[in-house]
Amino acid sequence: MSAKSTAAAVSVASEAPARSEKPRVRDRIRDSAANLFYRHGIRGVCVDAIVEDAGTNKMSFYRSFPSKDDLxxxxLKDQERGYWQWWDEAVAPHAGDARRQVEALMQAVVDLIKTKSKSDCGCRSSRGCALGNAAVEIPEGNDRLNAIVHDYKAEIRRRLRRYAREMGAREPDSLGDALMLLLEGGYYTRLTFPNNSGPVTSIAKAARALIDAHMG
Incomplete structure (x- = not known):
């Protein structure tokens, strides 16, 4: 859940009767799962761990979610929504200028890694992309969950290719794909270099160089 969504939820709760101030069981389960899945992986977290962290029981879990896959x-969809909110806010000041939008997006990544807590895009600075992490864990035959991740990554690719076309790149699809490789790879260098000291700190400069190489 994004910071803005959380703030809105708190605002609504403050106006509700006292008996409703405690978060709903379903919300507690969802929030506990999000924290545990991100820290320990989807496979590494069982239903027992989720209900214990949420302060509830399995009966309440299965009343809220028919299965772990539903949760x-x-x-994954919560993480995706938060990511697009972060993306849209990063590029919004430069509407109509695709190059500036890409540069702003890459700079937003640099700004993001400087934070230690969970950001508005749903990512913690030490663990990379939540949906990218999930892609490694989801079994090949689980079409439902794999489709969520695939569609999300396909949309990133589509947006970056569109920016490349709008800025007049010679080979816009190639530039869009190169920018995606830069963006995706940058997240994961955060896992192997302490204190955000790795190559991701140069992502904005690298993006400008890529764009320059595809222009003209």
Whole structure:
């Protein structure tokens, strides 16, 4: 859940009767799962661990979510919504200028890694992309969950290719794909270099160089 969504939820709760101030069981389960899935992986977290962290029981869990996969699907979609909110806010000041939008997006990544807590895009600075992490864990035959991740990554690719076309790149699809490789790879260098000291700190400069090489 994004910071803005959380703030809105708190605002609504403050106006509700006292008996409703405690978060709903379903919300507690979802929030606990999001934290545990991100820290320990989807496979590494069982239903018992989730209900214990949420302060509830399995009966309440299965009343809220028919299966663990249903909870995982909601977790992934929550992360996706938060990411697009972060993306849209990063590029909004430069509407109509595709190059500036890409540069702003890459700079937003640099700004993001400087934070230690969970950001508005749903990512913690030490663990990379939640949906990218999930892609490694989801079994090949789980079409439902794999489709969520695939569609999300396909949309990133589509947006970056569109920016490349709008800025007049010679080979816009190639530039869009190169920018995606830069963006995706940058997240994961955060896992192997302490204190955000790795190559991701140069992502904005690298993006400008890529764009320059495809222009003209």
């Amino acid at each position: 995982v699907a909601e977790y």
